[in-house]
Amino acid sequence: MQKNDLQIFPNAILISALQEQWKPKAWRDxxxxxxxLESxxxxxxxxxxxxxxxxxxxxWLLSFQVVGF
Structure with a gap:
């Protein structure tokens, strides 16, 4: 992903937060x-x-369903 020529990698953000045991103080849903952060x-x-x-x-998605699965 890019925003103003800055690449953002959501998975890297998550991995870093888990490794650093990040605990937000002001989390909002x-x-x-x-x-x-949208895939x-x-x-x-x-x-x-x-x-x-x-x-x-x-x-449209269901039209690709293969019979027998």
Whole structure:
């Protein structure tokens, strides 16, 4: 991910926090919604839902389901 030419790696942030036994003093659940920490898959899903709606995206995904699995 990039923001203003600064690369941000969410996994590296998480690994560093776990290694340093990070304990936030002022945690807010909104931090989990930061766009800079969104995975490429989540960005794809959100874009599809905003453009075509949840039902269309789910129907499209289900159309790839292979019979017999």
């Amino acid at each position: 909104e931090y989990l919604e930061l766009l800079m 490429p898959g989540q960005r794809w899903w959100n874009a599809g839902v905003s453009k075509w709606g949840m039902i269309c995206v789910i129907s």
